[in-house]
Amino acid sequence: MTNALPQGSARAPPISYATGPSSGVLPRRSSYASVAAGTASAASPQTQPPPAVAGAFSHLINANPLSPMYAQNHQAEHNSHTSHRAFDSGTRDSDGTTIPGSWGKGVGMAAHSSPYAYGGNHGLLGGIGTSTNGFFRPSYLRESKYMERLEAAHKAKVAAQREASSAHSSAPGSLSTSSSSVSLHRMAPSHRGMTYEIVEHQPLVDDDGLTPLPSRWAEADKYGGLEIAGDGLEVRYTGLSKTHEHEAPATRADHPMPPQCGIYYYEVTIVAKGKEGMIGSMIGVGFSGSKASLERLPGWEPDSWAYHGDDGKSFAGESTGKSYGPTFTTGDVVGCGVNFMTKTAFFTKNGVFLGNAFRHLTDVKVYPSIGMKRPGAQLSVNFGQRPFVFDIDGIMAREKLSIGEEVSSVDVAKLHPPLSETALIQELVAQFLAHDGYVETAKAFTEEVRSEANALKPGQDTLIDSLDMGEDLDAVNRQGIRAAILDGDIDKALKHTNAYYPHVLQNNPQIYFRLRCRKFIEMIRQCTELLAGSAGKGNKSTNGNYMDIYDDVFEHDMELVDQVNNGDDWDKMETEEADHSRYQSLMSDTLQYGQELRIEFKEDRSKEVNDALAEIFSLFAYEDPRKSTTAPLLDQTGRVPVAEELNSAILVSLGKSSSAAIERLYQQAEVLVGDISDDGGAGAFINVRNDFLR
Numbered sequence: 001m002t003n004a005l006p007q008g009s010a011r012a013p014p015i016s017y018a019t020g021p022s023s024g025v026l027p028r029r030s031s032y033a034s035v036a037a038g039t040a041s042a043a044s045p046q047t048q049p050p051p052a053v054a055g056a057f058s059h060l061i062n063a064n065p066l067s068p069m070y071a072q073n074h075q076a077e078h079n080s081h082t083s084h085r086a087f088d089s090g091t092r093d094s095d096g097t098t099i100p101g102s103w104g105k106g107v108g109m110a111a112h113s114s115p116y117a118y119g120g121n122h123g124l125l126g127g128i129g130t131s132t133n134g135f136f137r138p139s140y141l142r143e144s145k146y147m148e149r150l151e152a153a154h155k156a157k158v159a160a161q162r163e164a165s166s167a168h169s170s171a172p173g174s175l176s177t178s179s180s181s182v183s184l185h186r187m188a189p190s191h192r193g194m195t196y197e198i199v200e201h202q203p204l205v206d207d208d209g210l211t212p213l214p215s216r217w218a219e220a221d222k223y224g225g226l227e228i229a230g231d232g233l234e235v236r237y238t239g240l241s242k243t244h245e246h247e248a249p250a251t252r253a254d255h256p257m258p259p260q261c262g263i264y265y266y267e268v269t270i271v272a273k274g275k276e277g278m279i280g281s282m283i284g285v286g287f288s289g290s291k292a293s294l295e296r297l298p299g300w301e302p303d304s305w306a307y308h309g310d311d312g313k314s315f316a317g318e319s320t321g322k323s324y325g326p327t328f329t330t331g332d333v334v335g336c337g338v339n340f341m342t343k344t345a346f347f348t349k350n351g352v353f354l355g356n357a358f359r360h361l362t363d364v365k366v367y368p369s370i371g372m373k374r375p376g377a378q379l380s381v382n383f384g385q386r387p388f389v390f391d392i393d394g395i396m397a398r399e400k401l402s403i404g405e406e407v408s409s410v411d412v413a414k415l416h417p418p419l420s421e422t423a424l425i426q427e428l429v430a431q432f433l434a435h436d437g438y439v440e441t442a443k444a445f446t447e448e449v450r451s452e453a454n455a456l457k458p459g460q461d462t463l464i465d466s467l468d469m470g471e472d473l474d475a476v477n478r479q480g481i482r483a484a485i486l487d488g489d490i491d492k493a494l495k496h497t498n499a500y501y502p503h504v505l506q507n508n509p510q511i512y513f514r515l516r517c518r519k520f521i522e523m524i525r526q527c528t529e530l531l532a533g534s535a536g537k538g539n540k541s542t543n544g545n546y547m548d549i550y551d552d553v554f555e556h557d558m559e560l561v562d563q564v565n566n567g568d569d570w571d572k573m574e575t576e577e578a579d580h581s582r583y584q585s586l587m588s589d590t591l592q593y594g595q596e597l598r599i600e601f602k603e604d605r606s607k608e609v610n611d612a613l614a615e616i617f618s619l620f621a622y623e624d625p626r627k628s629t630t631a632p633l634l635d636q637t638g639r640v641p642v643a644e645e646l647n648s649a650i651l652v653s654l655g656k657s658s659s660a661a662i663e664r665l666y667q668q669a670e671v672l673v674g675d676i677s678d679d680g681g682a683g684a685f686i687n688v689r690n691d692f693l694r
Contacts, residue, residue, distance in 0.1 A: 135154050136213075136385045138265075139384070139393055140265065140388075140393045143687060145673070145674070146260040146262075146677070150210065150212070150213070153210060211258035213384065214254060214257065214367065214368050215253075215254060215383055216254055217233070217235055218252055218253060218254040219232070221251060221252045221254075223250055223294040224239070226238070226239075226250075226251055228251070232254075233383075233385075234271075235372070235378070235381075236378045237249070237372045237376065238375070248296050248373035249294065249295065250284070250294040250297060250298050250370065251294060251369065252368065253383070256366060256367050257366055257367065259680030259684070261684060262396070262399065262677070263341075263396060263399065264337065265335060266382060267334065267382045267389060268336070268380070268382075269332075269333050269379065270309070270328060270329060270331060270334070271330070271378040271379060271380050272330055272378040273374065273377060274373070274374020274377035275375045275376050282297075282372060283310075283372045284298045284299050284371045285306060285307055285309075285370050286299055286305045286315075286370075287305055287336065287338065287345070288305070288367060289303035289364070290365070290367065292304040294371075296371065297315075297373070298315075298369040298370065298371050299314070299316065299321070300315060305317065305357075305358050307336070307357060309332075311327065312327045314357040316358055324357050325349060325357075332350055333349070335389065335390045335392070339399075339680075340680020341399070341682060343359065344361065345357055348390040350389060351389045351390045400685045400686070403685050404691070428660075428665070429445065429662070430442055430445055430449070431660060431661050433445060435657075435661075436479075436647065437475045437479030477500045480496055481497055481500075481647070482644075485646065488639065490515055490518050490522060503653065504646075504649050511642075511645055511646050511649055513612070516600075517597070517612055517616050518638070518639065518642050520590070520597055521619070521633055523586070523589065524625065525634050526586055527583065527587055527590060528624065528634065530582060530586060532626075597613070616633065666693070669688050670689075673686050
C-alpha cells in the first residue's frame with residue numbers, strides 16, 4: 001500500500017534470511033488456528049486467611065499490628081470480551097500468574113511461595129502487576145533472567161501493596177494485621193546461600209531500569225475512531241467509511257518492548273479486515289516510538305516500522321514501501337519480532353518466518369503498534385498471555401545455543417596463571433569445601449586430585465594448597481556449628497559459637513535473633529511431629545486443636561484424658577499416655593519460650609523483628625501448621641540460610657572472606673552478564689544460575 005502523502009526516501013534493508021514456506025528454516029506448526037483459538041482459562045482457588053485465634057495465648061499471636069502476611073488473595077478473573085471467539089488466557093498459578101496452556105505445567109513457583117494477588121487497571125501492567133490480565137510469562141521468556149527479575153519485582157510490589165492496604169484498613173491488634181499477614185518471602189536455596197542472598201534483595205520495578213512487558217493497547221495512546229475492548233487486547237475501527245485518504249488511525253501498547261528480553265515478539269489475529277467490497281485489508285502491524293503520529297498507519301510516519309496487509313510491503317518511516325511478504329487478510333495471524341542483539345526486526349504469517357524486514361535498529365525505544373483504515377476492521381493481539389502460533393521459543397533457543405557455544409570456545413588458560421582450566425576448577429572446589437567447613441571432604445578431595453596427578457605425571461605435585469593446623473581447627477569448629485543448625489539443634493550451635501567465637505553474636509545481633517527464632521520453629525516442628533505420631537497410633541487425646549491445649553497450659557489445667565480400658569491393652573494405653581505427656585510438656589516449654597522471646601525483643605521496634613516474630617507466632621493459628629499456609633516455615637531448608645549467615649560472620653571475624661571464591665566468581669559473572677544485557681546484548685539470552693548452576 002502506498003501512502004497518499006509521500007514522506008522521505010525508502011530505507012528498508014534487504015532480506016538476508018530465506019523466506020516463505022519453502023525456506024525450510026522455521027517450519028510452520030501443524031495447526032496454527034487451534035493454537036490461536038486457545039481454551040478456557042482456569043482460575044486458581046483463593047488462599048484463605050488463617051482463622052481468628054482467641055485464648056490465653058492470643059497476645060502472642062496478635063502481637064504485631066503492622067504485618068500483612070496471609071491476607072486474603074483477591075484474585076480477579078480473566079474474562080475475555082471478544083465478539084468472535086473465546087480466547088485462551090491460560091491457567092493461573094498461585095501468585096495470579098497467567099501461564100499459556102501449552103507450557104504452563106513446565107513452569108512453576110517454589111512450593112513454598114506465598115500466593116500473590118493483583119489489583120486494578122493502573123500502574124505497571126503486563127508481566128509486572130496490576131493489570132486485569134494479571135501477571136503472565138510469555139513462553140519464550142520463561143527461563144530468562146529478565147523474567148526472573150520481573151517476577152521478583154512483581155512479588156515485591158504486590159507484597160508492599162498488600163502490606164500498605166492491611167496497615168491502612170485494619171485496627172491494631174487484629175489478626176489481619178498480625179501473625180497471619182507477615183511474609184518474608186524465603187526461597188529454598190538451590191546453590192548454597194546464593195539463592196537466599198538474591199531473594200533477600202529482590203529488585204523493585206524501578207530498579208536498574210527494568211521495563212515491564214506490554215500487556216494491552218493503551219487507551220490514552222490511540223487515535224480517534226478506534227475502540228479498545230476485550231481487556232485491552234482487541235481493537236475495532238468504528239470510524240466513518242468516508243475519511244480523508246491519508247487517515248488510518250493507529251494505537252500503541254501500554255509499555256515499550258524491553259531490550260532486556262533479547263528478542264521481543266507479539267502476534268495479531270485479523271478478526272475482520274473491514275468493510276466488504278473494499279480491496280485489501282489496509283492494516284499495518286509493527287512498532288513505533290512514543291512520538292510517532294497515530295493519525296496514520298505505522299510505517300508511514302517517522303519513527304515507525306510496519307508490515308502492511310493490502311500489498312505485503314514493509315514500511316520504515318516513509319511513504320514508499322519495499323516488497324517483503326504475502327498479503328494478509330481475515331483469519332491470518334501476523335507476528336512481529338525485534339531482535340535487540342542483531343538490531344533487526346522480522347515478521348511471521350500463520351507460523352511461517354518471513355525473514356528480516358528491517359536492520360540497523362540502533363538505540364530504539366519502540367512500542368508494539370497497529371493501525372487500520374476500513375470500517376469494521378477488528379484485530380486481536382497476543383502479547384504472550386496465550387501460546388503463540390509461531391515457534392518463537394525455537395528462535396530463542398537457537399540464539400541461546402549460539403551464544404553458549406561462543407562462551408564455551410573461550411580459552412581460560414590465562415585466567416589465573418599458572419593454573420590450567422582443570423587445575424583452576426579443582427582449586428575452586430577445594431577452597432569452597434574448606435571455606436564451608438567440610439574438612440574431611442576437602443582433605444579427601446585434595447588427596448584424590450594429587451593421586452590422579454601423580455598417576456599421570458609421577459613426581460609432579462599439584463598446586464592445591466593444604467589446610468594448615470589453624471585453618472583445620474577453625475574449619476572443624478565451623479562445621480560443627482553448621483551441622484548443629486542443619487540438625488535443628490540451635491542450643492548446641494549457640495553454645496559452641498559463644499565458646500569458640502564469643503564476639504560473633506555480640507557483633508551480629510541480627511544473626512542471634514534469627515537463631516532464636518529458628519529455635520522456636522524447631523520446637524513447633526517437634527510438637528507437630530509428636531502430634532502426628534500420636535494421631536497415627538490412634539491416640540485421640542493429643543489430636544486436637546492447638547489452642548485448646550494452649551488454654552489448658554496457661555490455665556494450669558492439664559488433666560489427661562482417660563483412656564478406655566480394653567482389658568488386655570495396657571501396654572498400648574501406657575504408650576499413648578506417655579506420648580501425650582511428652583506432647584503436653586513440649587508444648588508447655590514451647591509456649592514459655594515464645595513468651596520469653598517476645599519479652600526479650602519487645603523493645604526492638606524494627607519492622608524486620610516485628611514481622612519475623614509475628615510470622616513465627618502465626619504457627620499457633622492452625623491445628624496442624626504443616627497443612628497450612630505457614631507450612632514453609634517448618635521446612636528444614638529454612639535452616640540452611642541461618643547456618644550460612646552465621647558461618648560467614650565467623651569467617652569475617654577471623655579476617656577471611658565471607659564467601660568462597662567460587663561464589664564471588666558467580667556474583668561477578670551475574671554483574672557482568674547484567675551489564676551486557678540491559679541494551680539487549682548477548683547477555684539477555686543468558687541466565688547464569690539456570691544455565692550453569694542447575
